[in-house]
Amino acid sequence: MGEVLLQPLALMYLAAFATILSGVAAAGAVRRYPLLLHAGSFALLAVAGAAGVAGGGWAMLDDLTVTDTIAFGLPWLRWHLRLDPLSGFFSVLLGTLVLAVALYGPRYTREFGRGESAQPLPPLGIFTAVFVLGMQMLLLADDAFMFLVFWEMMSVGGYLLVAYQHQHPANRHAAFLYLLLAHIGSLVILISFGVLAAFGGGFAFDQMRAAELSPLWATLAFTFALVGFGTKAGIVPLHAWLPEAHPVAPSHVSALMSGAMIKMGIYGIVRVTYDLIGQIQWQWGVVVLLVGTASALLGVLYALMQHDLKRLLAYHSIENIGIVLMGLGLSMIFLGTGHKTLGVLGLVAALYHTINHALFKALLFLGAGAVLHRTHERDLEHMGGLIHRMPVTAAFFLIGCVAISALPPLNGFVSEWLTFQTALQAPRLENGVLRAVIPITAATLALTGALAAACFVKAFGVAFLGQPRSRHVARAREVGPGMLAGMGLLSALCLVLGVIPTSVIEAMAPITQMLVGKALPSASVRGWLWLTPVAPEVASYSAPFVVLGVALAFLLGYLLLKRRAGPIRRGAAWDCGFGPLTTRMQYTSTAYSQPIRRVFAPTWKLDERIEEVREPGVPGRLRALHYQFHAVDWSWLMGYLPIGRAVLTAARVVGRIQTGSIHTYLVYSFVTLLLFLWIIT
Amino acid sequence: MDHYLTAWLLAAAQTALFVAAAPLLAGWVKRVKCHMQNRAAPPVAQVYRDLAKLFRKQPVIAENASWVFRATPYIVFGAMLLSAAAIPLVAVDLPTGAIADVIVLVGFAALARFFTALAGLDIGTAFGGMGSSREMTVAALAEPAMLMAVFTLSMTANSTNLSAVINFNLDAGLVLRPSFLFALSGFAMVAVAETGRIPVDNPATHLELTMIHEAMILEYSGRHLGLIEWANQIKLMIYAVLMANVFWPWGIAREFTAPALALGAVAIAAKLALLAVALVVWETVMAKMRLFRVPQFLGFALLLSLLGMLTHVVLETG
Numbered sequence: 001m002g003e004v005l006l007q008p009l010a011l012m013y014l015a016a017f018a019t020i021l022s023g024v025a026a027a028g029a030v031r032r033y034p035l036l037l038h039a040g041s042f043a044l045l046a047v048a049g050a051a052g053v054a055g056g057g058w059a060m061l062d063d064l065t066v067t068d069t070i071a072f073g074l075p076w077l078r079w080h081l082r083l084d085p086l087s088g089f090f091s092v093l094l095g096t097l098v099l100a101v102a103l104y105g106p107r108y109t110r111e112f113g114r115g116e117s118a119q120p121l122p123p124l125g126i127f128t129a130v131f132v133l134g135m136q137m138l139l140l141a142d143d144a145f146m147f148l149v150f151w152e153m154m155s156v157g158g159y160l161l162v163a164y165q166h167q168h169p170a171n172r173h174a175a176f177l178y179l180l181l182a183h184i185g186s187l188v189i190l191i192s193f194g195v196l197a198a199f200g201g202g203f204a205f206d207q208m209r210a211a212e213l214s215p216l217w218a219t220l221a222f223t224f225a226l227v228g229f230g231t232k233a234g235i236v237p238l239h240a241w242l243p244e245a246h247p248v249a250p251s252h253v254s255a256l257m258s259g260a261m262i263k264m265g266i267y268g269i270v271r272v273t274y275d276l277i278g279q280i281q282w283q284w285g286v287v288v289l290l291v292g293t294a295s296a297l298l299g300v301l302y303a304l305m306q307h308d309l310k311r312l313l314a315y316h317s318i319e320n321i322g323i324v325l326m327g328l329g330l331s332m333i334f335l336g337t338g339h340k341t342l343g344v345l346g347l348v349a350a351l352y353h354t355i356n357h358a359l360f361k362a363l364l365f366l367g368a369g370a371v372l373h374r375t376h377e378r379d380l381e382h383m384g385g386l387i388h389r390m391p392v393t394a395a396f397f398l399i400g401c402v403a404i405s406a407l408p409p410l411n412g413f414v415s416e417w418l419t420f421q422t423a424l425q426a427p428r429l430e431n432g433v434l435r436a437v438i439p440i441t442a443a444t445l446a447l448t449g450a451l452a453a454a455c456f457v458k459a460f461g462v463a464f465l466g467q468p469r470s471r472h473v474a475r476a477r478e479v480g481p482g483m484l485a486g487m488g489l490l491s492a493l494c495l496v497l498g499v500i501p502t503s504v505i506e507a508m509a510p511i512t513q514m515l516v517g518k519a520l521p522s523a524s525v526r527g528w529l530w531l532t533p534v535a536p537e538v539a540s541y542s543a544p545f546v547v548l549g550v551a552l553a554f555l556l557g558y559l560l561l562k563r564r565a566g567p568i569r570r571g572a573a574w575d576c577g578f579g580p581l582t583t584r585m586q587y588t589s590t591a592y593s594q595p596i597r598r599v600f601a602p603t604w605k606l607d608e609r610i611e612e613v614r615e616p617g618v619p620g621r622l623r624a625l626h627y628q629f630h631a632v633d634w635s636w637l638m639g640y641l642p643i644g645r646a647v648l649t650a651a652r653v654v655g656r657i658q659t660g661s662i663h664t665y666l667v668y669s670f671v672t673l674l675l676f677l678w679i680i681t
Numbered sequence: 682m683d684h685y686l687t688a689w690l691l692a693a694a695q696t697a698l699f700v701a702a703a704p705l706l707a708g709w710v711k712r713v714k715c716h717m718q719n720r721a722a723p724p725v726a727q728v729y730r731d732l733a734k735l736f737r738k739q740p741v742i743a744e745n746a747s748w749v750f751r752a753t754p755y756i757v758f759g760a761m762l763l764s765a766a767a768i769p770l771v772a773v774d775l776p777t778g779a780i781a782d783v784i785v786l787v788g789f790a791a792l793a794r795f796f797t798a799l800a801g802l803d804i805g806t807a808f809g810g811m812g813s814s815r816e817m818t819v820a821a822l823a824e825p826a827m828l829m830a831v832f833t834l835s836m837t838a839n840s841t842n843l844s845a846v847i848n849f850n851l852d853a854g855l856v857l858r859p860s861f862l863f864a865l866s867g868f869a870m871v872a873v874a875e876t877g878r879i880p881v882d883n884p885a886t887h888l889e890l891t892m893i894h895e896a897m898i899l900e901y902s903g904r905h906l907g908l909i910e911w912a913n914q915i916k917l918m919i920y921a922v923l924m925a926n927v928f929w930p931w932g933i934a935r936e937f938t939a940p941a942l943a944l945g946a947v948a949i950a951a952k953l954a955l956l957a958v959a960l961v962v963w964e965t966v967m968a969k970m971r972l973f974r975v976p977q978f979l980g981f982a983l984l985l986s987l988l989g990m991l992t993h994v995v996l997e998t999g
Contacts, residue, residue, distance in 0.1 A: 398749070402792075408789065424841060443987075461798070546763060552759065553759030568739070
């Protein structure tokens with residue numbers, strides 16, 4: 001029996017082993033067969049991804065919990081490993097993205113080895129392996145020591161990848177900021193584990209689970225976990241590193257970072273709160289809900305101001321983490337007040353959105369990478385008309401845009417709808433303030449969704465539609481089959497998760513069963529066609545019918561209309577009779593968001609400058625007009641910069657005792673010694 | 682099984698009626714408006730003739746239009762068709778009502794808008810971009826107000842399914858709920874914005890700088906334009922039916938018998954005719970407002986919906 005039970009874990013070991021081998025293969029490419037080993041490294045990564053999906057999926061679907069200890073780590077604390085439905089779920093998420101990236105990567109990364117700023121490829125493969133291994137193993141960790149070791153491995157791997165193209169100062173700056181905040185986050189997580197370990201009597205998660213915490217200490221442990229894991233997840237105002245670091249990493253790594261790495265923060269919050277602490281208090285839920293709402297709204301508002309495609313996507317990660325946290329917050333509120341089924345509903349909504357965001361955000365980053373690969377352009381203002389040059393990439397990117405904008409029938413809509421349904425159960429709460437606040441946060445979620453749709457109409461419309469705004473974009477070509485396969489896999493999954501939500505929710509039952517002790521049987525009481533999260537008479541949604549309805553409209557249009565009126569004629573676009581349209585007459589990304597900028601003006605520190613270049617000698621005549629625009633994040637101006645200045649000032653004050661003379665230092669040592677002696681005696 | 686079949690057939694018939702009657706409502710609005718403004722009115726059937734003409738004509742599209750531009754009319758029409766199927770028009774508790782609840786209906790509207798806005802950007806003209814940008818801004822402000830109004834209803838009835846909400850209202854009888862009054866006012870203002878009526882947008886204008894919706898679809902012609910126009914008429918009908926049947930559901934058929942259905946049809950026809958008159962009066966006495974006054978208009982709608990929700994929480998529960 002034991003051997004049979006070990007099998008899903010064996011698949012996870014296989015995944016980790018393949019990842020290590022992938023790094024070794026990349027390192028071997030330094031010496032010989034660079035192309036072969038480069039491809040081999042990605043092939044091994046694909047094996048790792050597939051094994052992760054298989055092992056994690058097995059554990060999740062069959063509701064298995066497998067534990068193991070291996071002789072690494074501290075002498076008195078071996079590494080405890082545990083694969084349960086929750087870590088299985090996140091392994092599936094991670095494995096899927098790794099698989100997609102492994103399909104996408106070989107062709108994409110070769111670009112880095114070419115051209116003027118050529119970079120050696122082997123380090124990229126090694127760093128990727130370190131980064132992925134960190135995530136794979138931290139999901140298996142069942143003690144705080146092993147968890148933190150691999151947590152750090154993930155962070156350091158991420159740092160190395162962000163700093164990969166270190167010739168640009170912006171990348172070095174982003175990497176430093178990332179490392180700094182990652183370490184502050186780790187430190188806070190360590191404190192949280194410290195509190196739990198002190199009560200549990202050890203660092204193993206089993207001991208922490210058994211610990212009896214007083215409400216105050218539990219709240220402290222929870223707060224530290226929220227701050228620490230939230231830094232990694234990118235909650236406002238701890239998000240500053242995210243929009244800097246994600247865009248500058250190579251695109252397939254950005255996909256892994258935005259898709260998988262920040263989800264590890266969510267994993268941490270769920271693991272510590274639901275599993276290790278267990279006794280959830282509803283006040284925590286309120287905090288998480290409010291933090292989530294703020295992150296969602298500010299994330300999307302900042303995203304709207306971006307015209308760097310990858311930066312825009314990075315800000316949307318903050319938004320989506322906010323939506324996940326809203327679901328978690330609602331779940332905690334309901335669990336804390338004894339409404340178990342509703343708590344499960346919120347948790348399902350949050351986890352559903354977690355995997356949805358992983359899929360479509362990775363898809364969008366891979367799409368942005370494909371555009372970058374062919375045009376060397378990240379700035380939306382120079383793109384345009386790419387749908388004609390890169391039709392398949394455009395179609396995949398559009399699927400990602402529709403999914404992230406939460407439109408039916410794709411996956412983003414299902415999870416947001418579930419979040420709405422959870423929020424609408426607020427009248428069951430006793431507390432009148434909560435009953436009023438929760439619907440308001442739900443309305444904020446609606447605002448967020450509508451703004452996200454606006455943002456992605458802008459992103460897709462300016463990049464892929466219209467006319468090309470620069471010459472190299474006009475000459476772009478479609479990317480190769482490997483890169484398309486990576487994007488295609490994720491697009492297909494976005495469709496599947498959107499159309500059969502009932503099956504997905506059934507598959508998640510073991511997770512909620514393990515964490516809360518309840519599943520959501522009401523979701524599929526009327527069969528797989530109808531999603532009825534609370535009860536059939538409360539709310540229902542049928543995604544297959546939506547697909548059917550739109551297909552019907554196409555069919556009717558084709559049968560009835562197309563045959564009668566004959567073929568379409570092409571003509572020139574309406575130019576008001578003023579002569580030909582130029583590409584500069586199109587709406588730009590900055591122009592597109594101008595009305596929203598005006599309506600929500602206080603959200604940003606807007607820095608708009610108009611520079612007039614006058615014609616010399618002719619008064620009143622302009623030769624050129626330059627327009628510059630920056631939206632500065634308030635969290636920088638109000639938070640990070642003052643703190644940074646304070647740290648520097650403090651360092652300068654402390655630095656005064658540094659005289660550079662050995663005599664003074666000897667006196668310091670002597671005084672310190674005396675002080676210690678005095679304390680001891 | 683027999684009952685099941687009847688229900689599905691009725692649902693199909695109701696959807697067909699909804700889609701077919703939508704131009705009639707638009708024609709009625711136009712006619713009443715002309716009378717009110719002392720103009721000669723076109724016959725109600727003119728709207729159908731216009732549609733028929735558009736469907737016969739050969740479409741002309743711009744040289745650089747992509748497949749997004751060509752697919753958009755079908756997606757928009759499909760989304761509206763689905764909404765029409767899910768909304769109780771003559772009878773409640775039809776099986777198609779379970780396809781979509783109120784939030785999904787908002788999602789359908791968002792899907793249609795998303796693709797229309799993309800189509801506006803597809804050709805690369807300034808008008809298309811302008812309309813697209815404005816439409817998305819207005820929608821972003823309208824959607825929270827709309828959902829807040831909807832939340833008030835669904836929290837009262839503990840359901841987001843339209844049939845359930847309507848049944849709840851019918852069972853509760855004639856109760857004056859202050860929260861519903863607020864929600865209705867907020868919802869009506871949002872409906873005006875979403876269907877592109879005065880004072881937010883003017884459906885009759887081609888004045889370049891005031892257009893929102895028309896600017897996006899300026900490049901459409903032939904059957905594409907026909908589908909979009911028809912979809913718009915369905916959208917107007919959707920909002921009208923929602924207001925009529927959710928806030929004032931009396932008359933709607935609760936069982937599938939001929940007299941009940943006939944009464945339901947007459948009731949909804951009368952309610953829509955009256956609502957159309959109210960819309961015409963509103964449009965005639967109002968002037969179109971500047972684009973940057975629209976946020977204040979929608980902000981007021983949000984405030985009303987919020988008041989409705991708070992009234993519900995404070996006064997009507999507990």
